[in-house]
Amino acid sequence: MQRGMIAAILVGTLCAVIGTYVVLRGMAFFGDALAHTVLPGIALGYLITGSAREPLFWWALGTAVVAALGIGAISKNSEIKEDTAIGIIFAGMFALGIALISTVRSYAVDLSHFLFGDVLSVSTQSLWLILIFASVVLLIVFALYKEFLTLSFDPILATTLRLPVGLLNNLLLGLIAVTVAVSLQTVGVALMVAMLVTPAATAYLLTQRLSRMMMLAAVFASLSGFIGLYLSYYLSIASGAAIVLTATVFFLLAFLWKKIRAALS
Amino acid sequence: MYPHIHHEPNQPILDVRDLTVRYNGRVALEKVTFHLHEGERIAVVGPNGAGKSTLFQVVSGVLQPSAGEVKIFGSRPGGHVCIAYIPQRSQVDWSFPVSVADVVMMGRSAKLGLLNWPHKRDWEYVHHALEIVELSDLASRQIGQLSGGQQQRMFIARALAQEAELMLMDEPLSGLDTPSQEGLLNLMDTLRTQNVTVMVATHDLDQAARHFDRIMLLNHRMIAFDVPQIVMHTEHLLEAYGGRLKIDPGGTLLVDDCCPPA
Secondary structure: OHHHHHHHHHHHHHHHHHHHHHHHOOOHHHHHHHHHHOHHHHHHHHHHHOOOHHHHHHHHHHHHHHHHHHHHHHHHHOOOOHHHHHHHHHHHHHHHHHHHHOOOOOHHHHHHHHHHOOHHHOOHHHHHHHHHHHHHHHHHHHHOHHHHHHHHHOHHHHHHOOOOHHHHHHHHHHHHHHHHHHHHHHHHHHHHHHHHHHHHHHHHHHOOOHHHHHHHHHHHHHHHHHHHHHHHHHHOOOHHHHHHHHHHHHHHHHHHHHHHHHHHO | OOOOOOOOOOOOOEEEEEEEEEEOOEEEEEEEEEEEOOOOEEEEEOOOOOOHHHHHHHHOOOOOOOEEEEEEOOEOHHHOOOEEEEOOHHHOOOOOOOEHHHHHHHOOHHHHOOOOOOOHHHHHHHHHHHHHOOOHHHOOOEHHHOOHHHHHHHHHHHHHHOOOOEEEEEOOOOOOOHHHHHHHHHHHHHHHHOOOEEEEEEOOHHHHHHHOOEEEEEEOEEEEEEOHHHHOOHHHHHHHHHHHEEEOOOOOEEEOOOOOOO
């Protein structure tokens, strides 16, 4: 429980900070697709290395980075619309993942682990991996704060200021990929997008500065992890679902609060 | 009026030769040639889709030319950080969580370099730029709370913070009320005292004639580029606008080609 709690808060913070860019750049669908695209990677790892968590993490990480850069390249150069292209890859890869897992006898149990996560089964070693990767991602986001801000707000300005636009874009995709891989064990493939967008969107409603949005999103995500995990324990509901539901309640409260405040003023 | 010495021996701030841009099989610009002098104020006039934005994008180095060349002080735009492209207001996400000062500070990114955070000197640049455009008291506002004219002035402040010497403004005047337009035109006078060269895309021929040193008439090709008295000759305008141009008995030009208000 304690390890699970630490993992939920770490992952929540990481997803929330990266999630601010996902929300501001309108990449929610990309994030959702990315999480689903990782499934065949995990499935393959599962078939080759077995069900131990740590090797699966590396499989997930590798697939996520390749998928992120792949989707990035295809959506840029595609003849069809970007969201359609993402949709095709996303569903196809997801189906491949299910097909691979279905070759194993304990298929239903294993699949549900990948789809919905299981934060309570986090090992100490996994926790270290989460801590290390989350720190690296957050450090890069902090170091390149002004570059990512400029690029997200006005890509043409970033070009005329001769920032390395292509490199920064791919780096951001890579950071989202690492975030997804790190977070999969907590919330699973299916609910991943909620961790990326819900706390960030909640913060977006309540503040008008990017730095504050990041901090507030991290607070909401951590609280969601904490409260959600308690609820899951005492009400015996799935941990990932409980975390996401708590985050959703925070969003609804923020939404209502903003509406009421607007109506009163 | 700026003295036009077309054969100046100095290196011009902008030198465009035989510039051709095609995309998706269509010709956006064809064999456009011109050069600008420092501190000049140019209006780029032409119908919708005439290639005005394309010209700005190529000059700022955002878009690559298909043929011909663009030189800024004698070299390609790709290496220069002295060019500011000021976008149309409709292309900006005004709900983005940034303050006016944040946006102006973005202009410092190039001078700051990767990984560095703003120094005291950079904030001085930002505050000075905000003073010039008279937005100091709105510095901490979220950008969506500004009026159209203030939004435009904020981008000029950003260009000043960037220490831009060539500012390309895409339809800055459209959708603004008359006082805001006057404010912006006055601000351009101030820019001239700082020796900033300005190119403004506009639909308003009358304004172009009154406030700019030279007018460029553009419709994929360069139709005319000269002082207003010469460019405003009807045959040039007819060539640029074709049947969409009407002239009423008082001599006022009416162009049946309006941009959507931002």
